[in-house]
Amino acid sequence: MATAPPPPSNPLSFPPATFQKLAPKTFLERHLQSTPATRPSGRGPDTFRIPSLHTNSLSHAHGSAVVRTGDTAVVCGVRGEVLSLAVGTGGRIVVLRSGEDGRRENEEGEGDEIRERALVVTNLEMGTGCTRDYHPGPPTDFAQAVTARLHRLLLANKLIPSKSLRILDPNTEEIKAYWVLYIDVIVISLDGNVLDAAWASILAALRSTKLPQAYWDQDTEGVVCYPEVSRYKPLGIKGLAFTASFAVIDLGAEKGGKVILSDPDEFEEGVCEERVMVCALEGERVGWIEKGGGVGQVAEVVECVHRATERFKVWEQLFAKVLGSSG
Amino acid sequence: MTDRRRINGPPEGTTPLVFPSGSTHKSMIKRSPTTLRRIFLKTSLTPPATGSAFLELPTPSCPSTPTLKLTTSVYGPRPLPSSTTFSPNARLTAELKFSPFSTPGRRRGYIRDGVERDLSAQLSLALGKSVDVGKYPKSAIDVFVSVLDCEGGLGDPNDVKSSGVEVGLMSVLAAAISCAGAAIADAGIECFDLVAGGVAGLIKKRDGEVEGDRIVADMGIGGGNDDSRRGGERDTRITLVLDPSPTEDYIILAAAAVGYMAARDELTLVWTKGSMARNCDGTDEVESLIDGAIAAATGVRLVINEAIKERLLLGLNAVGLVRGTAGGDNGDRTVG
Numbered sequence: 001m002a003t004a005p006p007p008p009s010n011p012l013s014f015p016p017a018t019f020q021k022l023a024p025k026t027f028l029e030r031h032l033q034s035t036p037a038t039r040p041s042g043r044g045p046d047t048f049r050i051p052s053l054h055t056n057s058l059s060h061a062h063g064s065a066v067v068r069t070g071d072t073a074v075v076c077g078v079r080g081e082v083l084s085l086a087v088g089t090g091g092r093i094v095v096l097r098s099g100e101d102g103r104r105e106n107e108e109g110e111g112d113e114i115r116e117r118a119l120v121v122t123n124l125e126m127g128t129g130c131t132r133d134y135h136p137g138p139p140t141d142f143a144q145a146v147t148a149r150l151h152r153l154l155l156a157n158k159l160i161p162s163k164s165l166r167i168l169d170p171n172t173e174e175i176k177a178y179w180v181l182y183i184d185v186i187v188i189s190l191d192g193n194v195l196d197a198a199w200a201s202i203l204a205a206l207r208s209t210k211l212p213q214a215y216w217d218q219d220t221e222g223v224v225c226y227p228e229v230s231r232y233k234p235l236g237i238k239g240l241a242f243t244a245s246f247a248v249i250d251l252g253a254e255k256g257g258k259v260i261l262s263d264p265d266e267f268e269e270g271v272c273e274e275r276v277m278v279c280a281l282e283g284e285r286v287g288w289i290e291k292g293g294g295v296g297q298v299a300e301v302v303e304c305v306h307r308a309t310e311r312f313k314v315w316e317q318l319f320a321k322v323l324g325s326s327g
Numbered sequence: 328m329t330d331r332r333r334i335n336g337p338p339e340g341t342t343p344l345v346f347p348s349g350s351t352h353k354s355m356i357k358r359s360p361t362t363l364r365r366i367f368l369k370t371s372l373t374p375p376a377t378g379s380a381f382l383e384l385p386t387p388s389c390p391s392t393p394t395l396k397l398t399t400s401v402y403g404p405r406p407l408p409s410s411t412t413f414s415p416n417a418r419l420t421a422e423l424k425f426s427p428f429s430t431p432g433r434r435r436g437y438i439r440d441g442v443e444r445d446l447s448a449q450l451s452l453a454l455g456k457s458v459d460v461g462k463y464p465k466s467a468i469d470v471f472v473s474v475l476d477c478e479g480g481l482g483d484p485n486d487v488k489s490s491g492v493e494v495g496l497m498s499v500l501a502a503a504i505s506c507a508g509a510a511i512a513d514a515g516i517e518c519f520d521l522v523a524g525g526v527a528g529l530i531k532k533r534d535g536e537v538e539g540d541r542i543v544a545d546m547g548i549g550g551g552n553d554d555s556r557r558g559g560e561r562d563t564r565i566t567l568v569l570d571p572s573p574t575e576d577y578i579i580l581a582a583a584a585v586g587y588m589a590a591r592d593e594l595t596l597v598w599t600k601g602s603m604a605r606n607c608d609g610t611d612e613v614e615s616l617i618d619g620a621i622a623a624a625t626g627v628r629l630v631i632n633e634a635i636k637e638r639l640l641l642g643l644n645a646v647g648l649v650r651g652t653a654g655g656d657n658g659d660r661t662v663g
Contacts, residue, residue, distance in 0.1 A: 058476045059393040061428040071374040075475055077428030081341035121336045125437060128424065129400035129471025131375040136422045136439070136471065138332050151334055180341045182434050184427040186473060188398055189373040212344060227346045266375070 024271050029251055032259050041070075041265055048244070048263040048311055051200065053322045055208040063209025063235075067201040070265065071191035076183065076201035078209045082167065082223045083117065083178045113162040113178070115155055122151040122183045124198055130190040131266065146195055149290075150185070153199060153279060157241045157287055160206065164235045167223055169216040176216035177223045181209075181235075192265035195277065199243045200315060207237050207323050241287055242315040243279045244308035247272035248294055258300060262307055276301065278308035333437060343433045360568040363626045368506070368634040370513040376400035378514025380634070382506040393431065395502055396476040399510040404466035417463035421451035421470040423503055431479040442481070446500055453504045453524070453586030453596035459517040468516060472503045480573025492601040494528055495573045497584035500598070501526045501624070504586045509631045513638060520588035521631055522595055525624030527616050528571035528582035529601070567615055569623040583616040587624035594621075 020027045020040070031040050038044065049070035058064040061077035068074075114120055124147040127136040134140060139147070154160075160181070167177040183205065185198045210232035212225035247264035249272045251257060260276070261268055274294030278301075279287040286305055329335050358364070364384050373379035378401040384394045404417050423446045427435045439447075454470060480495025501524030508522040571579060581601030585594055594617075603612035 058396070058428060060431050060476065060479075064428065073372070075426070077426065079428050079434050081336070081343055081434060082345075083337050083339060083341050118335075118337045121334050123333050123427070123437070125426070128398075128473045129376060129402065129422075129469070130373065132402050132405075135469075136424060139437075144332055147334060180336050182336065182427065184434075186426050186475065188473070189375060189379075189400075191375060212346075214344070222345060223342075225344045225346050 020267070024267065025249075028249060028268065028271050029255070032249070032251060033255060037256075037259065039261060040267060043263075045259050046262050046307055048307075048314070051197075051315065051318055053200070053204055053318050055204055055322060061205075062211055062232075063205045063207070065201045065204035065208060067197045067204065069193070069197050069263065071189055072187075072194060072197045072265075073189040074185055074187050074194065074197045074201045076185045076198070076205040078205045079182045079184070080179045080209075080211045081182065082214065083119070083180045084223060085175065085177055114160060114165065117178060118180075119162070119165050119178050120151075120154060120160060120181050120183065122154055122185075122202070123147055124150060124185045124187065124194075126187045126190065126194070128186055128188065130187040134190070146198065149195060149277075150198055150202065153241070153243065153288060154183075154202065157239075157279070157281075159203070159237050159239060159241065161236050161238060164211075164233070167214045167216060169218070171218075177214075179211060179214070181206075190266065192267070192269045193245050193263050196243050196245050196263065203237070203240070203242070204319065204323065206235060207319070209235050211235065239282055240312075240316060240319065241279055241281050242308075242312045243277055243288075244304070244311040246276040246278075246304050246307070248274035248276065248296065248300065250274075250294065258296065260300065260303055260307075262311070276304045278304050280305070280308040280312040282312075284309050284312075330436075330438060360566050361622075363570045363623055364572070366505075366627060366630045368509060368630050370509055370634055370638045373398065373400045376510075376514075377402050378510045378512070378516070380506045380509040380513060382502050382509075384502075393478040394476060395474075395478055395498060397472055397474045397499070397502055397506055399470060399472045399503070399506040401468065401470050401507070401510045401514040401516070403468035403514070404463040404516065405469075407465055407467050413465065415464050416460035417458065417466045417468050419451055419455050419458055419460065419468045419470065421447050421454060421472065421507065423447045423450055423472040423474065423499075425474045425477070429474045429476050430481060442496065446496065446503070449500055449596060449598065450503050450507065453500075453522055454507055454511065456593075456595045457508065457518050457520055457522045457588055458511060459519055462517050468511075470507050470510065472507060474499060474503075478573050491531075491578040491580055492528075492582055493573065494526060494571050494579055494582045494600075497526045497582055497598065497600070498570075498573065500524060501584050501586075501627075504596070505624075505627045505631060509634055512631070512635045520590045520593070521628065521635075522586045522588055523624040523628040523631055524584065524586055524596075525569070525620045525622070525627055526571065526582060526584045527567060527569050527619030527623055528579045529565055529603070529612060529616060530568050530571060530577045530579050531565050567619045569619055569626075581612065581616060583613075583620045585617060585620040585624055587621050587628070589625050589628045 031038055051067060051069045054066045056064055057066060058077050062080050063078040065076050124143055126134045126143040165179040166175050169176050183202055185201060187194055213231040213233060214223050214225045217224040247261045247268050249259050251259060275292055277290040281287045291301060367383040367385060370380045372381045379399060381398045383396045423443055425435050425443060477499050478495055480493045482493045504522055504524030512521055581603045583599040586596035587594055605611055
């Protein structure tokens with residue numbers, strides 16, 4: 001310090017950054033008690049960060065998306081590889097005629113092949129120097145937990161029609177192989193709420209994915225793809241689903257009770273113990289709710305659902321703008 | 328060996344795609360042998376990091392043409408863990424990782440392989456000498472590079488075959504050096520100089536096709552006459568090309584990558600591949616290759632300078648020290 005700071009009137013006063021480090025919870029509480037309630041980032045409690053989306057910027061992936069919400073940025077790449085049923089399937093050959101698709105595409109039959117044969121492989125990589133706490137190497141518990149949640153969400157929402165993953169023998173219409181979709185999410189920059197950004201990037205990447213047209217070649221007994229880009233086909237992803245995450249902090253009864261923070265950043269995630277995640281579907285429906293870490297009223301969850309449906313509209317508009325009618 | 332901490336594919340394993348003929352969609356940007364490809368470099372795109380940079384070679388008209396994209400984040404100087412022994416200097420470590428979707432052919436796994444370890448080691452060597460490590464005792468400086476997309480030519484078994492040496496890894500390394508140099512400067516770590524990476528290659532055109540419009544004799548940076556060497560085995564169609572792209576349709580006879588500190592005129596890293604001979608006029612092909620790589624690195628250095636300067640002015644602008652000097656430009660710096 002070149003100049004000595006003026007002698008403080010109160011010996012226990014700190015600059016905001018020091019205060020934030022020393023007493024993070026009090027720091028957040030003081031912010032939320034101001035009128036109007038403001039978070040350290042300048043957002044209101046119910047304000048989400050504005051998302052941005054780019055698709056198909058990677059050359060070796062079949063579909064890709066970059067999603068940025070505030071200082072959280074993720075890249076998702078989808079890559080298809082072929083699972084051949086001809087060898088080594090250990091008697092697990094399931095013969096499905098494509099004529100049976102109509103009957104098997106009910107709720108029951110749809111996700112089964114994808115789940116049973118592990119045709120969708122979701123992974124989240126945080127060891128990229130995205131934040132100071134994550135180092136290269138095996139994924140941390142947190143990364144594994146987020147990966148598992150993303151994978152569950154993807155399977156539960158049944159977005160990928162299993163029909164588009166089948167590779168048929170052109171003559172007999174028999175299923176000879178499957179597409180396996182490797183979905184890899186790389187976190188470039190992490191400032192909280194990686195789940196929402198990662199999920200949106202997965203959905204956008206899947207919607208932009210175009211797989212080559214593949215067929216079973218009897219001569220080589222293998223799957224061969226047409227190289228023409230014009231014959232690449234989209235996956236036909238059904239519907240939209242968007243997650244919205246919240247952190248809840250209890251200020252105490254006399255100070256304003258519980259405050260729900262939409263789209264928490266890294267600092268807020270570190271302070272708040274109570275979390276809510278809502279997956280909103282089209283038509284203001286709800287597909288998935290997770291809540292943990294605190295005791296709350298039902299009204300709290302209802303408020304989260306309300307905010308999640310609002311957030312859904314923001315994502316929907318962004319997807320419509322970026323992906324257009326192809327999505 | 329399965330990775331139990333990640334979700335793995337079907338236990339039967341999957342195979343990459345097979346096309347009846349070779350990959351078809353490829354296009355290249357026509358440029359003269361001395362022209363570098365345009366570079367997009369932007370710093371501070373990873374705000375949680377002390378310093379960061381993003382480097383991209385622009386995508387040509389055809390979107391499926393491979394290009395190079397990588398991000399670097401730098402953390403530090405931060406204290407070494409208490410378990411480590413005393414170190415009077417800062418310890419610089421560099422980690423380079425290819426994303427699973429970044430390479431052609433087979434999907435890349437998450438576990439670091441030998442290629443990545445090799446590139447990481449070379450990267451930390453190239454950067455180590457530029458940082459004033461004596462200023463930061465008992466500290467660690469960590470550099471993380473993530474390759475999001477690369478051009479291929481890595482020598483992988485499933486990669487597109489090209490006769491001659493593979494320059495893909497060299498391009499990746501040179502770009503990683505440049506990007507990491509910018510990120511270290513962005514982190515405000517004291518340096519002697521900034522390192523920039525450059526690649527040059529001696530190429531032989533396939534079927535006598537002319538790729539560029541100038542040959543090495545016009546360039547004035549090494550080179551020289553290539554004729555009548557080795558009994559005509561290497562003829563006049565050999566050209567020194569700066570920043571060769573592995574996707575372009577020519578045979579690369581030899582290539583060199585350097586890490587170069589332009590202000591001090593010092594090399595921090597030299598890596599050559601392929602066989603190089605002595606010219607009849609006494610100049611070495613090695614020398615002309617390395618001179619070419621240095622010329623490429625000098626061009627990249629200008630881009631780094633501009634990217635850092637712009638960020639600095641932006642910061643000064645924010646605190647009100649400078650008014651109206653930075654703005655209107657989104658950081659797209661080009662050379663050529």
